[in-house]
Amino acid sequence: SSFIGAVTTALAAFLGWMVGQAYDGSTLPISIGFACFGAAALAVTFITEGGRLFNSETGNIR
Numbered sequence: 001s002s003f004i005g006a007v008t009t010a011l012a013a014f015l016g017w018m019v020g021q022a023y024d025g026s027t028l029p030i031s032i033g034f035a036c037f038g039a040a041a042l043a044v045t046f047i048t049e050g051g052r053l054f055n056s057e058t059g060n061i062r
Contacts, residue, residue, distance in 0.1 A: 015037065022029035046053055
């Protein structure tokens, strides 16, 4: 688990550096970063859950 933590921390630092390099004095780069990284996280969750987002094992959550 420490290896996974180190890798995810390094990846997060790299992605943060990329957003930081795009900084131009406005909030646009961080807004784009939030949107892109949020969409990527949702896509990874969707893929790993097998397309069953927000569903329980026995059926839909209501």
